[in-house]
Amino acid sequence: MSAALNWLAEHGAELARWIAFAAAVAVAGLASAAVVRRRALYIGLGVPVKLDWLPGNKEGDIRERKKRKPSFAGQVLGHRKLLHDVRSGIMHLIYFYGFIVLQFGAADLIWKKLSGHPIPFPYYDGFAWSQELTVSLVLLAVLYGGFRRYVERLPRLKRGWKPSLVLWFIGGLMVTVLFTLAFERLASLGAAGTGTASVTNASVHLVAEKYAPISALLADGLGALGVSIGSLAAVIGYELFWWLHLLVLLSFLVYVPQSKHFHLLTGPVNLWLHRRAPVGKLSPLDLENEEAEAFGAGKVEHFTQKQLVDLYACVECGRCTNVCPASNTGKLLSPMHLMVKLRDHLTEKGAAITSKSPWIPKAMGGRIAGAHTMGASLPVWEDGFEGSVTSIAPTMAAQAQAWSVRAGLKAEDAELIGDVMTEEELWACTTCRNCEEVCPVGNEHVDKIIDMRRYLVLMDGKLPADGQRALQNIERQSNPWGLPRAERAAWIEECESRTGVRVPTMQEFRKEAALRVAESTGMEEKGAAVAVKAAVPEVLLWAGSMGAYDTRSRKVLYDVVRLLDRAGVSFATLGLEERSSGDTARRIGNELLFQELCRENIATIAKYGITRIVTVCPHTYNAFKKDYPDFGLPDSVVVEHHTELLAELLSAGRLEPQHALKERVTYHDSCYLGRYNEVYDAPRQLLKAIPGVQLEEMARSRANGMCCGAGGGLMWMEEQSGVRVNIARTAQALEVRPSVIGSACPYCLTMMEDGLKSLEADERVSARDVAELLAASVFGSEGR
Structure with a gap:
């Protein structure tokens, strides 16, 4: 008994420390695991979905899975998207790799105190130096993060105690590390100087001062303040800051999964699970599923x-x-707030359904008696537009004020559309995907908005009146204006009168081919028709609704016809057999109308055995490439944008731009051509091939180009608040002092021309499709 008492007297402090340490780690670990488990339960409320990159799925082949590895590594380890903002990217790289490096230092610091021995890392002195350097860099990054948020006051960053808490956590960790090392140094130096084996029941291990420059300097400072080497104050200070460091570290472990910093765990998972279907592809609805609770997302559980x-x-x-573009021009929609509001709603509703509180301790949730909803917001930006100024400040302020707790409302009773997301926000989205392009954790915003639109349209029958009118016109006449369907082929006659080139319909192409066969072989016309049934032109020219009906877009179509004819390309069109591609219907949310149009067009394409389609409209182009394959369009059908085909013909020497155009051109990237399909170079190749053209890029171009405002069905709907997106984009184009704003989309062309008129710049600057500029160079004065 006495031996045990003696051992306890000698080692009691160490034993107590071990017990307290184990208890603290167990409590923090269990609390953190509980938070993660509960949020996993909330996620489990969604619709199960088979990941499209797994074996057995169309996009799940070996090549697609191999693509995942460099993309994942580039974003997680290389911070590819974060480094688009170099200063922010470097700051986050320091956080990221500092976090990894310092885990070894934390383990060493903890183990050294508990066992009396450091972890035997090779080159320990060098390891100690790397830890001090990393701590210093992370501390500087914390200070810079605070500067960015509260001094520089970047509009995109939230301010307040919640966004600042992580800075205090990380800063506290770094400070406690340095003070722990400094006090350890003072205590250990005392032990070494007196020959005592240990002043804290730990063996002495000193790192040379040159390998511990910061903690050694801090120890000198503490000495100057009266903390002498080997003193009781040094021993107590060491013990105190060791525990402070441990408690801050464990508190951070519990805090992370119940804050936005859960992305430390979910971000890499999200990037790994990121679907590898074609970019921007929408998931089709099974409209024949009689067991479906709803079509689209009317509740948060309807999301996958x-x-x-x-x-x-x-x-x-x-x-x-x-x-x-919506946030920049004073609309209420903010993609960041979309995600935050849906997350808050999921957390509150998930807690109500599962009866599992999301907060540990519960006080972290603020003990709210109600549910978050959108209340009254600040007035949206209505001050007009001057120059090229765009700002997200009004939207940020409006969202911050509106998102608040409604007392007495149960979370399960809050409406996803109306209480959480307003209809105004949903109809402000242009579906440009710029939000997704810049997101560092691979979030997808557009599909959520489309799913909520689908619910509004298909289940509630709600949409803006002008959007409803456009859909009704498409349904009745297969064009958004409601012009007679019988006039869809009128452009062919006009094209012939203007250009001298007759564009045959597929029916005419087959008939002419049959006549030629009959004449050359002596076969009867009926037999010849059977013989050429499989005959198809090189290219099916898809006019689209804009090309077929819009007077301005027809001019682009005519120049494409002339260029194809000059290059000797065999082509035809569908004429009256062509229907709307259905893109507008799908983006607005009418999946039923889209699927009807889609299947009609696919049947017509199959009837003629078409193998190659070219269109002047990126929205049609994207629909054919991304959406139609789900409904039976064969992979063998090649779909091209007119700029791709013209660039190919130019490269092959079949077109020769020879007339100089003295124009300063800035090119506006179409979202559905660029971000959706990564076609950035073809239009620029055409412009660079034209003698005399000086190409000037806008500040926002290529993958970061700003939308013209027409996507997502907004071409047919009026903007109800803020500045019109096309005016803001036109002003950005005018900053580079162009004589021509080039584009490759009939929607963009219309928006740019309208913007020039609104800014009273249409007399000195024109908007033209790149095909028009190429035709002017190829044909000379007759093409102007």
Whole structure:
């Protein structure tokens, strides 16, 4: 008994420390695991979905899975998207790799105190130096993060105690590390100087001062303040800051999964699970499913589990809102707030359904008696537009004021559309995908908005009156204006009178081919028709509704016809057999109308055995490439944009731009051609091939180009608040002092021309499709 008492007297402090340490780690670990488990339960409320990159899925082949590895590594380890903002990217790289490096230092610091021995890392002195350097860099990054948020006051960053808490956590960790090392140094030096084996029941291990420059300097400072070497104050200070460091570290462990910093875990998972279907592809609805509770998303549980993972991966960095055309022009929509509001709603509703509180301790949730909803907001930006100024500040302020707790409302009773997301926000989205392009954790915003639009349109029958009118016109006449369907082929006659080139319909092409066969072989015309049934032109020219009906867009179509004819390309069109591609219907949310149009067009394409389609409209182009394959369009059908085909003909020497155009051109990237399909170079190749053309890029171009405002069905709907997106984009184009704003989309062309008129710049600057500029160079004065 006495031996045990003696051992306890000698080692009691160490034993107590071990017990307290184990208890603290167990409590923190269990609390953190509980938070993660509960949020996993909330995510589980969503619709299960088979990941499209797994074996057995269309996009799940070996090549697609191999693509994942460099993309994942580039974004997680290389911070590819974060480095688009170099200063922010470097700061986050320091956080990221500092976090990894310092875990070894934390383990060493803890183990050294508990066991009396450091972890035997090779080159320990060098390891100690790397830890001090990393701590210093991270501390500087924390200070710079605070500067960015509160001094520089970047509009995209939130301010307040919640966004600042992580800075205090990380800063506290760094400070406690340095003070622990400094006090350890003072205590250990005392032990070494007196020959005592240990002043804290730990063996002495000193790192040379040159390998511990910061903690050694801090120890000198403490000495100057009266903390002498080997003193009781040094021993107590060492013990105190060791425990402070441990408690801050464990508190951070519990805090992370119940804050936006859950992205430390969910971000990499989200990027790994990121679907590898074609970019921007929408999931089709099974409209024949009689067991479906709803079509679209009218409740947060209607989203897929992968979509719900997005919500917990959101970093709230504001990059998405910073580039959003709606947010930049004073609309209420903010992609960042979309994710945050859906996340808050999921957390509150998930807690109500599962009876599992999301907060540990519960006080972290603020003990709210109600549910978050959108209340009254600040007035949206209505001050007009001057120059090229765009700002997200009004949207950020309006969202911050509106998102508040409604007392007495149960979370399960809050309406997803109306209480959480307003209809105004949903109809402000242009579906440009710039938000997704810049998101560092791979979040997808557009599909969630489309799913909510689908619910509004298909289940509630709600949409803006002008959108409803456009859909009714498409349904009745297969064009948004409601012009007679019988006039869809009228452009062919006009094209012939203007250009001298007759564009045959597929029926005429087959008939002419049959006549030629009959004449050359002596066969009867009926037999010849059977013989050429499989005959198809090189290219099917898809006019689209804009090309077929819009007077301005027809001019682009005519120049494309002339260029194809000059290059000796065999082509035809469908004429009256052509229907709307259905893109507008799908983006607005009428999946039923889209699928009807889609299947009609696919049947017509199959009837004629078409193998190659070219269109002047990126929206039609994207629909054919991304959406139609789900409904039976064969992979063998090649779909091209007119700029791709013209660039190919130019490269092959079949077109020769020879007449100089003395124009200063800035090119506006179409979202559906660029971000959706990564066609950035073909239009620029055409412009660079034209003698005399000087190409000037806008500040926002290529993958970061700003939308013209026409996507997502907004071409047919009036903007109800803020500045018109096309005016803001036109002003950005005018900053580079062009004589021509080039484009490759009939929607963009219309928007740019309208913007020039609104800014009273149409007399000195014109908007033209790149095909028009190429034709002017190829044909000379007759093409002007």
